[in-house]
Amino acid sequence: MYEVVKFSNTLINKREFIDKEVLLKDTEVPGLTCRIGKQSKTFYLRYSIKGKMKSKKMGNALLHSVPQIRKKALKQLLRNEDGFGADFETINDIIDGPYLTDARINRKNIKPDLSRLNNHIRPFFGHLKYEQINPPLINQFIEKKLETLSHSTVDRLSAIARKIGRFAVESGAHPVNIFISWKQFNKDNTRTQTMRREQLKPFIACCLQDKNEVHRDVLMLCATAGGRIGEVKRIKVQDVNFDNNTIVMPKTKSGKSQTLILNSFSLEVIKRRVAATSNEWLFPSNRKIGFHIHYPRCCWARVQARMLALGYDISDLRNHDLRRVFGSLAAQHSDVLTTSKLLHHGSVGVTMRYISYQDEELRETSEAVARAYR
Secondary structure (H helix, E strand, C coil): EEEEEEECHHHHCCCCCCCCCCCEEEEECCCEEEEEECCCCCEEEEEEEEEEEEEEEECCCCCCHHHHHHHHHHHHHHHCCCCCCCCCCCCHHHHHEEEEEHHHHHHCCCCHHHHHHHHHHHHHCCCCEECCHHHHHHHHHHHHHHHCCCCCHHHHHHHHHHHHHHHHHHHHCCCCCCCHCCCCCCCCCCCCCCHHHHHHHHHHHHHCCCCCCCHHHHHHHHHHHHCCCHHHHHCEHHHCCCCEEEEEECCCCCCCEEEEECCCHHHHHHHHHHHCCCECCCCCCCCCCCCCCCHHHHHHHHHHHHHHCCCCCCCCCCCCCCHHHHHHHHHHHHHHHHHHHHHCCCHHHHHHHHHHCCCCHHHHHHHHHHHHHC
């Protein structure tokens, strides 16, 4: 009898033969098993070809890591027409079979893919047979999505669809990748919106006027410390360290814990929240007892309206752009590498997309060069 577990190198290394052979079955790749005997630990793949079950040795656990074995097993399954136990009659069959298996093996985070599949690909294409899909239908899907999505987001859907078609071809079930006709736009979707220096103090004043103190403090912390709003709202009181003025955020976009540096302004915001919080969260919800807040969209809209009344139109800014405002200000007083570390970016190239230089700053720099020639 197989014990169903999620394979990992640590798990395989720890499991040992005691009285009888140990049989393990992986939760990630269909049919992938591991037999642990007296002298060896061996991976096998059980799959079906034309209704007949086959078993193939994948390798020894001492010589191959779990990720290597999974990739090898996936390739074997794709070479077999019914290796996943399905004939891929619909797009959902391909998604649930090879696509998601490959994603779980090769990607650290599959949540973005799952969101795009469930919200866009599955509702339109999922129930259709592969043979029913044609270029006019794909164009109809593109036109519909462009009404609400950006070109770059539609390009991401294109990449997913092409991969689905590739799996259909590699499995031998279909001869042609029909999604290859889906042309990408390849448009630059980098946002450059930020606030000018003269808008900063009015922005803080408009925030302080808001009646929802918790939501306004979230916005001000993002603007003055550079945190992502999705991470900032989940800060707990125990995460704050007043000894060195930092916040340790255990759950972040990268999947790793990160330390948010607090300056004098953001420290005032944190002290105010610690003193006023009603539960373990720094930004507690007033609707759900014991939970943190959701996104402060209404507060953000009110702040934008107040700014407009003062003559400053920031209607094209999103709350995530406050992080770009912080990055642009930090870059004026430091180098790009330091700014990158403050924003916790994986590369300086990402940080460069967050830094926006105003015309006045560029003219001042250019004039400095001119003065050198005089």
